[in-house]
Amino acid sequence: MTEAAIPVLTIDGPSGSGKGTISRAVARHLGWHYLDSGALYRAVGVAAGWAGIDLDDAGALVRCAFDTGIGFRDDDDGEPRVLVNGHDATDELRTETAGAAASAIAAIPEVRAALKDRQRAFRRAPGLVADGRDMGTVIFPDAETKVFLTASAEERAERRYKQLRDKGVSVTLAGLLREILARDARDASRAVAPLRPADEAVRIDTTGQGIDDVVARVLALVPGRAA
Numbered sequence: 473m474t475e476a477a478i479p480v481l482t483i484d485g486p487s488g489s490g491k492g493t494i495s496r497a498v499a500r501h502l503g504w505h506y507l508d509s510g511a512l513y514r515a516v517g518v519a520a521g522w523a524g525i526d527l528d529d530a531g532a533l534v535r536c537a538f539d540t541g542i543g544f545r546d547d548d549d550g551e552p553r554v555l556v557n558g559h560d561a562t563d564e565l566r567t568e569t570a571g572a573a574a575s576a577i578a579a580i581p582e583v584r585a586a587l588k589d590r591q592r593a594f595r596r597a598p599g600l601v602a603d604g605r606d607m608g609t610v611i612f613p614d615a616e617t618k619v620f621l622t623a624s625a626e627e628r629a630e631r632r633y634k635q636l637r638d639k640g641v642s643v644t645l646a647g648l649l650r651e652i653l654a655r656d657a658r659d660a661s662r663a664v665a666p667l668r669p670a671d672e673a674v675r676i677d678t679t680g681q682g683i684d685d686v687v688a689r690v691l692a693l694v695p696g697r698a699a
């Protein structure tokens with residue numbers, strides 16, 4: 473199968489819209505590969521922190537984007553783990569601090585360019601579900617199916633609040649809402665590959681919708697793959 477013939481489903485959207493949850497479930501259902509592109513930006517941010525690199529030092533961040541080893545694997549319970557330079561950094565990557573650092577370095581065009589080929593390398597038979605901010609607009613513009621997930625900022629903050637509370641992390645709902653709005657604004661206003669739906673993307677507002685319903689709606693969009 474030539475690369476162009478390998479089907480890609482892109483799922484873009486703002487933080488907490490459910491991209492990761494929905495993409496993983498859909499990929500499992502289809503038996504396709506899965507790319508969590510945000511994890512790459514988070515990994516570079518975390519590796520930069522470990523190396524003492526300042527988030528204002530664009531040159532060092534670009535080198536870090538090229539040099540950081542990033543690996544994905546499932547643990548024995550089928551939970552996804554992310555290895556950064558050989559260390560399991562999954563929990564650190566999921567913090568709001570890592571998300572904010574990722575959002576900041578993702579605004580540097582050369583960092584985005586450095587991660588482009590790594591993302592495209594995930595396109596392997598029989599297909600790929602790719603989640604992020606620019607999957608449908610920049611990384612896989614020829615994807616056969618494109619989705620843009622949204623949900624109200626309040627609901628996204630609620631979801632994140634529950635998620636972190638279940639993990640025993642102490643946060644406030646108001647603080648999370650502030651962080652989500654700040655990240656939305658930065659991701660949508662940067663000059664290169666800003667968060668926006670591809671023209672042909674199907675928009676799904678998941679506010680008040682259950683995960684299973686959203687998964688079924690997305691699957692129904694994939695040619696020949698209704699739930």
Ligand SMILES: Nc1ncnc2c1ncn2[C@@H]1O[C@H](COP(=O)(O)OP(=O)(O)OP(=O)(O)O)[C@@H](O)[C@H]1O
Binds near residue numbers: 487488490492
């Ligand atoms: N439709 C939904 N209804 C209720 N909760 C949901 C829904 N979709 C996702 N969630 C929950 O919301 C939380 C955030 O979801 P998820 O991590 O998939 O979002 P995301 O868009 O990938 O976020 P980020 O961009 O920050 O990685 C998770 O706890 C997930 O279980």
Ligand SMILES: Nc1ccn([C@H]2C[C@H](O)[C@@H](COP(=O)(O)O)O2)c(=O)n1
Binds near residue numbers: 513575579659
């Ligand atoms: N394709 C992508 C994926 C992620 N980013 C940046 C912007 C996000 O705020 C940050 C963390 O992503 P998340 O794990 O929350 O999906 O990384 C991006 O610019 N482009």
